[in-house]
Amino acid sequence: MKTTKYNTSRIAINITFSLFLLALSSCKKDNGIPNNNPTSPDTTLKISALSNTTLHYGDTLIITGSNFSATALNNTVTINEMATRVQTATATQLKVIVPALGAVTGEVKIKTGTQTASGGNITYVPDIFVAGSQNNSARSLATYWKNNIAVTLSTEESALNSIFVNGNDVYAAGRERINNLQLANYWKNGTKTTLGTNESAANSISVNGNDVHVGGWEIINGFDLPRYWKNGAGTTINVNDPIISQIVTGNGSCTGIYVNNNNVYAVGSYRNSQGQFSPWEFTNGIIPANTIPNNDKHCFANAVFVSGSDKYVAGNQNNATTGLAMATIWKNETAATLTAGTASVGVATAVFVAGNDVYVAGYEQEDYYGGGPSFAKYWKNGVEVKLSTVSSGATGIVVFGNDVYVSGWENNGSYNVAKYWKNGVAVNLGNAVLNSSGNAIVVR
Incomplete structure (x- = not known):
């Protein structure tokens, strides 16, 4: 009986101790000792901040966030749906180069793996290039302005007629007179390439990849002939004169070059068998038939623009x-006159198409018989917008976002001054006490 009582007490003590250990273990868990099922980390792709929201082409944008790929190529960054170049990448920061957006605002987006994220919009400030000439005390000098700052390309008598911007490269075409001989040239980032060997000039330039296309004229065997240069190699444009059904070589010029989907379009004019100037056009250098209709009076094709399957030619x-000359726009060889030509003289110098809207720049001498001045104008879908009330001319036109930019010149009473108009508001470029002119415009 005595032994049995001792064993029962021992068992009770062991049970009590076991319960104590269980309670102690429970207390430790409640006091922060981790369990074996931790919460998974957040792997969501996120943009938390942009280094700047007002940017130009070529600026560096720093994007801060989380769950980016540390391998730059594994992150796709777009601004306004335009792909950017990712310079460096970490899991929390990307550095990208701002592309040419073609719009004044753009949404920043990132795709990494299967995830996408948006960082909101940036405001894009475009660069404005105007090509032309500006006199010094002795002569006219080939000049272009970038954001109103002049860049002079020659110290000789010279001028620019066209400009093209391709990435970081600025191409400008025109003429330069050396030793009393004027030659067609183009400049790439200030480095000159001479095109003509005889008296000549370059009127228009377009660049596609590594190919440089230039249109102009050159005097050969006594005739100023339409000329087309590709990468410096020149070709004379011989025109099929429909009046006599023959290929003719005669006075004329190539005045417009445009490249679209790797197709090269050119337009110009030549003196036909009746002694009148007629327009011509070609695609990819094929000898043209005179497909632009005209009334066998003087008719000039000055610029070309292609949008989708439609071709637009501006001239008069x-x-x-x-x-009297009437400013005219041809869409797929169908003419629409912009000025009446009853008591005025009008010329269309440039054309730009944005969506369904057709913009044409030019000028009109409203009172031809009274000897009045010409006025810079542009037409949107045939509706006139007058840019100046003094002697002036409009030479180029670009639409960027909702803004309309027109290059040209305006007389201040003593001198012609280079300028551009943004939505009808004039911006002076040239010196007010020396002649200058804006002859073409690009907005990037």
């Missing part, structure tokens, strides 16, 4: 009754 043709 004479009124069949009065003989």
Whole structure:
């Protein structure tokens, strides 16, 4: 009996101790000792901040966030749906180069793996390039302005007629006179390439990849002939004169070059068998038939623009009754006159198409018989917008976002001054006490 009582007490003590250990273990868990099922980390792709929201082409944008790939190529960054170049990458920061957006605002997006994230919009400030000439005390000098700052390309008598911007490269085409001989040239980032060997000039330039296309004229065997240069190699444009059904070589010029989807379009004019100037056009250098209709009076094709399957040519043709020039736009060889030519003279110098809207720049001498001045104008879908009330001319036109930019010049009473108009508001470029002119415009 005595032994049995001792064993029962021992068992009770062991049970009590075991319960104590269980309680102690429970207390430790409640006091922060981790369990074996931790919460998974957040792997969501996120953009938390942008280093700047007002940017130009070529600026560096720093994007801060989380769960980026540390391998730059594994992150796809777009601004306004335009791909950017990712310079460096970590899991929390990307550095990208701002592309040419083609719009004044753009949404920043990132795709990494299967995830996408948006960082909001940036405001894009475009660069404005105007090509032309500006006099010093002795002569006219080939000049272009970038954001109103002049860049002079020559110290000789010279001028620029066209400009093209391709990435970081600025191409400008025109003429330069050395030793009393004027030659067609183009400059790439200030380095000159001479195109003509005889008296010549370059009127228009377009660049596609590594190919440089230039249109102009050159005097050969006594005729100033339409000329087309590709990468410096020149070709004379011989035109099929429909009046006599023959290929003719005669006075004329190539005045417009445009590249679209690797196709090269060119337009110009030549003196036909009747002694009148007629327009011509070609695609990819094929000898053209005279497909731009005209009334056998003087008719000039000055610029070309291609949008989708539609081709637009800006120029002028004479009124069949009065003989006065009418600013004209041809869409797929169908003419629409912008000025009447009854008592005025009008010329269309440039064309730009944005969506369904057709913009044409030029000028009109409203009171031809009274000897009044010409006025810079542009037409949107045939509706006139007058840019100046003094003697002036419009030479180029670009639409960027909702903004309309027009290059040209305006007389201040003593001198012609280079300028551009943004939505009708003039911005002076040239010196107010020396002649200058803006002859073409690009907005990037």
